[in-house]
Amino acid sequence: MHAMVLPAPRAPLQMEERPDPLPAHGEIRVKVSACGVCRTDLHVADAELPDIRYPIIPGHEIVGRVDLVGPGVTTHVTGDRVGIPWLGHTCGACRFCKDGMENLCDRPLFTGYTRDGGYATHTIADARYAFPLGEAGDDASIAPLLCAGLIGWRSLVLAGNAERLGIYGFGAAAHIIAQVAVWQGRSVYAFTRSGDSAAQDFARRLGAVWSGASGELPDTPLDAAIIYAPAGELVPAALRAVRKGGRVVCAGIHMSDIPSFPYELLWEERQLISVANLTRQDGLDFLKVAPQAGVRTETTVFPLHEANDVLTSLKRGQILGAAVLRP
Numbered sequence: 001m002h003a004m005v006l007p008a009p010r011a012p013l014q015m016e017e018r019p020d021p022l023p024a025h026g027e028i029r030v031k032v033s034a035c036g037v038c039r040t041d042l043h044v045a046d047a048e049l050p051d052i053r054y055p056i057i058p059g060h061e062i063v064g065r066v067d068l069v070g071p072g073v074t075t076h077v078t079g080d081r082v083g084i085p086w087l088g089h090t091c092g093a094c095r096f097c098k099d100g101m102e103n104l105c106d107r108p109l110f111t112g113y114t115r116d117g118g119y120a121t122h123t124i125a126d127a128r129y130a131f132p133l134g135e136a137g138d139d140a141s142i143a144p145l146l147c148a149g150l151i152g153w154r155s156l157v158l159a160g161n162a163e164r165l166g167i168y169g170f171g172a173a174a175h176i177i178a179q180v181a182v183w184q185g186r187s188v189y190a191f192t193r194s195g196d197s198a199a200q201d202f203a204r205r206l207g208a209v210w211s212g213a214s215g216e217l218p219d220t221p222l223d224a225a226i227i228y229a230p231a232g233e234l235v236p237a238a239l240r241a242v243r244k245g246g247r248v249v250c251a252g253i254h255m256s257d258i259p260s261f262p263y264e265l266l267w268e269e270r271q272l273i274s275v276a277n278l279t280r281q282d283g284l285d286f287l288k289v290a291p292q293a294g295v296r297t298e299t300t301v302f303p304l305h306e307a308n309d310v311l312t313s314l315k316r317g318q319i320l321g322a323a324v325l326r327p
Contacts, residue, residue, distance in 0.1 A: 002327065003120035004307045007055045009047035013119070013307050021116075021124045023070030028127045030082060034301075035118035036061030036143035037310050037323040039171065039230065040086070043254045044113055045311055053114050058307075059325070060086040060111035061146040062118035063139040066130075073127045081139075082130040083146045083287075087277050088115050089126045103154075103277040110277075119307055121327040131283050136291070144172050144297045144322035145290055150278045152177035153286035155226045155251035158275060162224035166191060166241055168214055169229025170199045172322035173251065175206060176295055177226070182207035183293035189218050189241075191234075193317060202298070202320060217241055230254050235272065236261035244268040251275045299324050 001020050004013040023029045041058045043049050062084035066076050076082065089109035090097050096104040109115045109126075116123060133142060152173035159165060165181050167174045168191040178188045190203030190211040200211035210218050214234055221243035227234050227250050235258045238248045245268065253276075266272065298321025302310050310323045 001120055001122040002304070003057045003116075004304060005055045005057055006045055009052070009054070010045070013045070013058070013311075015305055020122055023068055023073075023124055025070055025072045026127055027070040027124050028066050028073055028076050028082075028130060029068035029070075030062065030064040030084065030123050030125055030130070031067045032062055032064040032118050032121055032123055032327050034063045034139040034143040035059040035325045036146065036148065036172070037307070037314060037319075037325060038147045039314065040147070040253050041112065042311055042315055043230075048254050049113065051114065056113065057116040057118075057120050057123070058112040059118035059120070060084070060088075060113070061143045061148065062111070062123060063133065063143045063146070064118075064123070067122070070127070075127055076130065076132075081133045081135065082125070083133050083142065083283075084111055084118065084123065084125045084130050085146045085150055085278060085283060086111055087279075088129050101279075103279045108277070119304060119325060129280065131287060133287070140299050140301050140324045140326065141297045143324050144176065144299065145287065145295070148172035148322060149176045149290060149295070150282055150286055151251055151275060152228075153180070153289070154278050154282050155228075155249045155275045156180060158247075158249050158273060159224040159226055160247060162222070162247070163187060164189065164220060164222045166218070166222040166225035166238060168225060168227040168234045168238055169231075170203050170211075171228060171319070173228045175202065175298055175321050178203065178206045178208060179295045180289060180293045189222060191216070196317070198320060222246060224249065226251050228252060230256060232256040232258035236265055239265040239270055239272070242270055245270065247271040247273065249273055249275060253277075297322055301326055
């Protein structure tokens with residue numbers, strides 16, 4: 001197999017040839033056809049997350065076909081098309097797993113972070129965490145659904161029944177969830193980097209009723225807001241934008257420090273909550289909703305060996321929608 005490997009913190013990815021991996025008990029081997037590039041991959045590459053396993057193959061928005069089934073697997077057969085998400089394994093024994101909160105598992109493994117991911121021709125997955133995809137849809141278009149879509153869906157659910165929904169940071173997750181929110185009958189307000197007219201126009205094309213810079217306030221208070229950009233300064237900005245009793249959801253795995261802000265921004269029963277990972281049920285629910293909502297991902301496909309350049313473009317905000325790597 002070939003893979004783009006992160007050998008050390010903040011080092012460039014390197015193309016390596018390795019022996020084809022073999023699945024252990026309960027695992028499958030997947031021949032990768034597409035892997036989305038997520039902002040979390042940047043956090044891994046830039047060593048912004050704790051306890052990264054080096055060397056590591058990044059990538060956790062994986063679409064491919066099972067080409068080898070390990071012992072004990074009865075849920076998948078060779079040739080099945082599957083999707084592999086960020087949450088790659090849970091212990092099943094801690095209090096969180098037992099209480100139905102596997103996203104908070106005490107001993108998890110994460111694809112492309114603490115176990116090898118999809119910037120490769122092949123990858124190994126826990127069969128329990130490989131979603132059946134069927135045959136509808138293009139692999140590259142589906143790949144961003146496996147994290148941007150799933151985390152986006154979880155954050156949308158946590159936002160409650162907000163009719164007026166603000167979205168801060170109009171990247172891969174936002175462009176997917178905006179479509180779902182519009183389909184649900186919500187009014188979407190898109191907040192982007194100052195002067196990013198391309199992203200603002202993109203948001204309007206996807207049905208946003210308003211778009212502007214993240215420091216602006218729309219003409220009406222929001223019921224809830226979701227923050228996808230990893231910028232802590234957006235927290236007080238979003239709290240200013242929501243009404244009394246409104247909710248702000250922080251949807252990223254990493255965020256810069258949140259600056260101090262006056263208590264009056266949180267007062268009047270405004271809520272500030274975070275999203276941590278996802279559950280398998282999130283995946284099953286969203287992968288059912290996405291086709292019903294007519295979600296269409298805006299993707300740009302790149303060859304696997306250009307992964308370093310793609311990550312740089314993502315960091316600079318030069319990717320509209322989502323980037324996808326093909327081995």
